[in-house]
Amino acid sequence: MHRTQNPTGTAADTTTELVVTPALTLRGAADYLELRGWARARYYSGDGAFPSACALGAIGMAAHGCRTSIPTTALLETQGDFRRAAGYLTIYLNEQGIGSFHSEGDTDLTDIVGWNDSDCQTAKNVIATLRAAADEYDWEHASEDDLETYAENELDNDRIPAREGFLAWLAAHR
Known part of the structure; x- marks a missing residue:
């Protein structure tokens, strides 16, 4: 085929579709916290398009690509990416003995809030835990x-x- 001709379909090795996994979103959240800073007791701390954030705020920034007033309920097409990443982090925290599963399949986001806002929590630990959860997801899948x-x-x-x-x-x- 001449380089100016349009192909009739995509070649198998040229697909550019990115599959957004919880691991990808969780690593993006960890990177966001490293760049912009960590906060507790609110999704975002400060004004501007890219403020410091709590764990859920950082997951929201990674999933949605922008600041939303409440990342857990943002009506964006990326909400599924946010929910899958936050849900997996909740499961991971529970498997590590942090948080509390109330029933099979329960992904109560208050576990993430309580974990993030704990008085003994640090930015370093939140970032490391987000990366560890991402690694665990990749290993399991x-x-x-x-x-x-x-x-x-x-x-x-x-x-x-x-x-x-x-x-x-x-x-x-x-």
């Missing part, structure tokens, strides 16, 4: 092909495959 490719690469280089190695490999191959 890794494709069989990715796992096999990583394991083969490690074995070919006389290394033993491990979770941390896989997560580093996955980050490098995104």
Whole structure:
């Protein structure tokens, strides 16, 4: 095909569709907090388009791409991305013994608020926990092909495959 002709369909290897996973949103929230600062007791602290934020505010910024008055109920098409990331973080916090599951499948966002606003909480811990939750999501949802490719690469280089190695490999191959 000549370079000026329009293709009749997309080639299999040229897709640019980004799949927004909870891991991607949680890492974006951690990056946002590192850049803009962490807050407690409110979604955002300060004025402007990109203020410091609490964990939910940062997840909102990562999911929605802009400041919303209440990120948990923003009527945007990205609300599903926000809900999936916040829901997964709630599950992760509960699995770590932080927060409280009330019933199977309950993703009460007050667990995130209580965790974020705790007197002993720090920005460093919030950012590290967001990244750890993202890593756990990637580990739990890794494709069989990715796992096999990583394991083969490690074995070919006389290394033993491990979770941390896989997560580093996955980050490098995104």
